[in-house]
Amino acid sequence: MDLGVQIRMVFVPVAHVLSIDYICKVVLRILWHCVHLVVSIWYFVLRMVQMLQSHIISSGLLVKYKSLDLSNLHYLAVVVDSEEAQHTSRILKLLSWLASIGVKHVSLYDMDGVLKESKGIIFEKLGCKRTWEEVDEKISLLEGKPMKLEFVSSCDGKEGAAKAASFLFSKYLKAANSHGNQEGLIITEPDMTNALKAVGCGGPEPDILLIYGPVRCHLGFPAWRLRYTEFVHMGPLKSMSYGSVIKAIHKFTKVHQNYGS
Numbered sequence: 001m002d003l004g005v006q007i008r009m010v011f012v013p014v015a016h017v018l019s020i021d022y023i024c025k026v027v028l029r030i031l032w033h034c035v036h037l038v039v040s041i042w043y044f045v046l047r048m049v050q051m052l053q054s055h056i057i058s059s060g061l062l063v064k065y066k067s068l069d070l071s072n073l074h075y076l077a078v079v080v081d082s083e084e085a086q087h088t089s090r091i092l093k094l095l096s097w098l099a100s101i102g103v104k105h106v107s108l109y110d111m112d113g114v115l116k117e118s119k120g121i122i123f124e125k126l127g128c129k130r131t132w133e134e135v136d137e138k139i140s141l142l143e144g145k146p147m148k149l150e151f152v153s154s155c156d157g158k159e160g161a162a163k164a165a166s167f168l169f170s171k172y173l174k175a176a177n178s179h180g181n182q183e184g185l186i187i188t189e190p191d192m193t194n195a196l197k198a199v200g201c202g203g204p205e206p207d208i209l210l211i212y213g214p215v216r217c218h219l220g221f222p223a224w225r226l227r228y229t230e231f232v233h234m235g236p237l238k239s240m241s242y243g244s245v246i247k248a249i250h251k252f253t254k255v256h257q258n259y260g261s
Contacts, residue, residue, distance in 0.1 A: 054243030065246050069253050070102050076249075077107040077152075077206035077229070079221055081213030084237040085110040088118050092125050097242050098147070101249060105148045107206055111220050113153035122149075150203065154220040161224075164195040171195075196224060205229065208252045210245070212237040230255060 057065045078094065085091070091108070098106055108115045115122075168187055196203075208230045209218060216233045218226060232248045234240060 050244070051241075054241045054247065057243035057246050058241065065250055068101065068246070068250055070249075072253065073103065073207050073249065075105045075107065075204045075206045076103050077109060077209045077221065079209060079211045079213070079219050080108070080110045080115065080237055081215075081219070082110045082112040082114050084212060085112075085114040085118075087237065088121055088125075090237050090240065091115065091118075092122065094237075094240060094245070095122075095126070095147070095149075097245050101246065103147065103249075105150075105204065107150040107152055107203070109152040109219070109221050111154045113155065116151045116153055119151050152203070152221065160196060160222060164192060167195045168192070192224070208232060208249070210234050210248060212240060 056062055060066060076098065080091070095106065168191065203222070203225055205225045205227060206229050209221065209226065209232065211218065211231060211233045212235070213219065214236065216231075218231065230252050232252075234244060234248065
């Protein structure tokens with residue numbers, strides 16, 4: 001057999017296999033870009049619809065959003081990404097919206113404690129210098145609207161759990177020494193709750209948690225205060241709107257919560 005024929009017999013099947021593999025990769029890449037384009041268009045349309053709905057709600061054209069029943073909304077928490085928490089003006093605008101809606105208690109949280117450091121500036125802008133731990137009566141903020149504020153960071157969660165554990169250890173160690181019996185000591189959930197309150201890390205449980213940031217999680221907000229909390233991801237703080245806040249609170253007022261027996 002001629003050498004050239006033998007070479008063709010060897011390389012032609014190889015080239016055929018390579019061409020098929022190349023075509024498959026090209027087809028898969030085209031399909032990937034098509035799927036990515038469809039998903040991008042879908043989310044773009046969804047954002048446009050949400051923005052339009054938010055604008056309509058803000059303008060007051062939808063009657064069902066005009067009056068909100070806040071009887072079940074006792075505490076509201078706002079979780080903000082630490083980088084976005086540096087924009088104090090946006091936090092102040094958000095607080096003014098919540099006050100105008102009629103929210104009475106607000107917890108402000110960011111992981112790195114940026115909002116805690118800005119507490120003086122926030123109170124100065126709001127015309128008040130006290131948090132709800134420092135007063136028993138309601139304080140008047142934002143054009144006479146009553147509101148109480150709390151500032152929380154991730155250290156409140158970690159240090160709070162450590163302090164509560166130390167408190168319980170000391171308490172039960174004394175009890176064991178006084179009674180001479182170190183067996184049968186059981187720590188229950190109410191014990192932990194009381195310990196957290198005793199060390200000043202209890203705090204109220206928010207009914208709804210508004211999350212402003214790139215991720216859909218509570219970013220380290222003390223977990224023991226989130227047993228029955230509704231989580232709502234609001235997107236980045238820079239794109240916040242009055243209508244989206246109204247919509248989130250309205251949706252919460254329509255939710256039936258089953259607390260168990």
